[in-house]
Structures are given as C-alpha cells and as structure tokens.
Amino acid sequence: MYEDVLFVSANVINHPVLGPVHAQMRAIYNISALANISGENPYCHWNSSYCGIVQHESFFKRFNEDSLEFYMFSHWDFNWQEQYPRWSINFILFQGKDVATVKPGDDEHQISIVIPYEQKKHSIAVGKALASHFAYMPQRKNGLSGSKEAYLIKMYADISKRMCYCAT
Incomplete structure (x- = not known):
C-alpha cells in the first residue's frame, strides 16, 4: 500500500520528535511550564x-478524561520534504531484509537516517498506534528515578489493570 514507506513507528509518548507534535495538538498539559525550564528548549529535550x-x-x-483523541493523527512522516532527521526507534515495525545491513554500534542512527536516505524511502509514525516509552537513560540519571519512577509505574499499572480483562 505504501511502497515508499520503509519503517513504521508507533505514536510514542515521550518521544523526541513526536513530543512537539503532541504539544502542537494540545495533548500535553502545562506546556507553558515547559517553556519556563531554565536553559531548556520548550519542546523538551x-x-x-x-x-x-x-x-x-x-x-x-488525557486517558482519565477519555480524551486520547488529542494524540491522534493519520500518520507523521519523519522524512517530510526529503529530510532525514534522527528519530527514536523504540516501537517500530520493519522487515528483516531492511535492517540486514545494520552494523554494530549506533543502530538508531542507521535505521532512522542512513538506510532511509540510501533507499530514498520514508519512515512514518501511525497516529492510532499509541504507545508509551518510559524513559531514556539520561532521563533516569537526571531525576526520573526513585519516587518519581515508582509513581509513574504505579499509574501505568493502574491503567493496565483497568484495561486488561485477563484472568487473575
């Protein structure tokens, strides 16, 4: 169907490229507070x-308000206007043949930039495939740990219990 698409990503919460997209779509609360972080870009590093x-x-x-539609879009083209920026490969779909040339080292650079550029193909995020990436290592080292980590994990566990109707 999309012959020019090479890699497909979920619509990821806590994603360096999709975070600003979510902010523009008004999915993120307290966006003005993000702009006041000393020395930081308001679009979140x-x-x-x-x-x-x-x-x-x-x-x-948004989940508790039943307003996840603020996150939804058809698809987001990471390679719009033939640009090949680095994007996070946390939740992606691909065919084995498309990553056969990946060498040890920075696989994210190769998958998000090098391979699509060489093949002149696009990588997209699918808006309705909403997923959450908990934290990058620097986020954990910079404070997303301890009680903050426990709080977030508990919140996700509560959502999971509400959504999963499996036998206990």
Missing part, C-alpha cells in the same frame, strides 16, 4: 526528566 514526566502525566490526564 529527550534527556530531560521533567519533560518526560510532563508527557507521562499528560497522557494519564
């Missing part, structure tokens, strides 16, 4: 624990 927490808390609020 991927290594900011504060921005990660705000993105997770926004998801919880």
Whole structure:
C-alpha cells in the first residue's frame, strides 16, 4: 500500500520528535511550564526528566478524561520534504531484509537516517498506534528515578489493570 514507506513507528509518548507534535495538538498539559525550564528548549529535550514526566502525566490526564483523541493523527512522516532527521526507534515495525545491513554500534542512527536516505524511502509514525516509552537513560540519571519512577509505574499499572480483562 505504501511502497515508499520503509519503517513504521508507533505514536510514542515521550518521544523526541513526536513530543512537539503532541504539544502542537494540545495533548500535553502545562506546556507553558515547559517553556519556563531554565536553559531548556520548550519542546523538551529527550534527556530531560521533567519533560518526560510532563508527557507521562499528560497522557494519564488525557486517558482519565477519555480524551486520547488529542494524540491522534493519520500518520507523521519523519522524512517530510526529503529530510532525514534522527528519530527514536523504540516501537517500530520493519522487515528483516531492511535492517540486514545494520552494523554494530549506533543502530538508531542507521535505521532512522542512513538506510532511509540510501533507499530514498520514508519512515512514518501511525497516529492510532499509541504507545508509551518510559524513559531514556539520561532521563533516569537526571531525576526520573526513585519516587518519581515508582509513581509513574504505579499509574501505568493502574491503567493496565483497568484495561486488561485477563484472568487473575
């Protein structure tokens, strides 16, 4: 169907490229507070624990308000206007043949930039495939740990219990 699409990503909460998309779509609460972080870009650096927490808390609020539609879009083309930026490969679909040339080292760079550029193909995120990436290592080192980590894990566990109708 999409012959020019090489890699497909979920619509990921706490994603360096999709975070600003979510902010523009008004999915993220307290966006003005993000702009006031000393020395930080208001669109959230991927290594900011504060921005990660705000993105997770926004998801919880939207989930509890039954307003996840604020996150939804058809698809997001990471390679719009033939640009090949780096994007996070946390939740992706691919065919084995398309990653056969990946060498040890920075696989994310190869998958998000090098391979699509060489093949002149696109990588997209599917809006209705909403997923959450808990934290990057720098976020954990910069404060998304301890009680903050426990709080977020509990919130996700509560959502899981509400959504999963499996036998206990």
